[in-house]
Amino acid sequence: MSDTVVLERRAGVLLITLNRPQAKNALDAATTDALTAALRAARDDETVRAVVLTGAGGDFCAGGDVKGMGQGGARTPEQRRAGMGRYRDLTTAMAGLDKPVIAAVDGVAFGAGLSLALWADMVLVSDRARMAMVFHRIGLVPDVGAWYTLPRVVGLQRAKELVYSAREFGAHEALRMNLALEVHAPEQLLARALEIAHSLEGASPLALSLSKQALHASLQSDLTTMLDMEATGQAMAGASDYARESIRRFASREPAQFRWAALPSSHPSKS
Template structure:
């Protein structure tokens, strides 16, 4: 029997596959735990230099499995703890992961499913992709980071429109508002995500991770702070064997061999 969430590594690329196609990959608490554990494992594994997240079948993720999460018996404190101690493990693990993450989205990415795609650094969409922050339709607020991630990706006004209405955004509109970086035929979108992951994984891994860290830090810092930090980052990166190997390979017109040291 196949697991509801599968984690695998091929070469330098890890894959997180949401694997409940009969339920549009709606996630359970067990899947949340497995998801967070997989991200943590990817961060620890020096083989892994990029992570691709995708869904089985014709959907990315339809959000939480309401049969498991809907309850009238939990107190407000228990509701909060369910999110902070279980569901939010994925967001925190993704935030701690220095390695590049790419979402390959086919079909629906709704509610927390959309939020999970927003946690990735880059999103590629198949033509069938449809995104919705659908919480408002059932009288809820985005519980998994939508109010944090979406304005940073598409801007405040567009984010508020989507959060207030729960409107569905198709692949082409998602591209036009900057929600996704590329749109491909459904049969090609996962290959495109892997192609980028493979390309990034051929770059000096420590430098790739520092670039991600610097970009994220820069979103919250003034210019002087960002420049001060990057000068320190640069000094550390220049001291690594991988940096020397990248320079030698460039000069000798050959493929580099990185050891992440």
């Protein structure tokens, strides 16, 4: 594992920190490969119940390593396409992780960094966060799956505006366009992301996995397909030990296994 990606276990939560603060955690080849490996390992580790993704040094991720791109010399379109395989692997690792992922976005999330955050199930941002689909500023197009995720998160017209303009936007605009779930002070951001992740430790891993897979499929499926997935998923979840124990606790008036880490009603993200 590269030292540019730091992994820390906190009970059933895996905290993944991009650790190139001198480059605002830009994704060079080693970092991209290490992050992909960490996500695949989290997928295969049954003791990992949720993942928190963040960046070191007050920034989330400045995107691809543009300086490194400039040092690569002239390449043909075919060579450039082959080189995108590394980002394809990262994207499929994010998309294939059937466990909750919470992104804690502080500072900059530009280009591929914002694309990466869009794959999270929930995006929490600090009030100093700065985000941009910056690709058109340097004549490139969105990557890490952003052509797929962005319109699904913010709607097609807003996605076009963000991509075409390559403009920067802040935390509260991200909240208004449903790109962010909550806004927090920088010193509270990671603690809140971990609080949510730890609360999800108490949920059924099978039910979470089934729901994540179905919700991802829903925008490209019809009702009949979704009802079939619902029937199969409910049959599987209902037969689990978790469901049986939850029903027993409910009948016995014992505390539930799962309790969501809700925000106070006075928090600005609730308004």
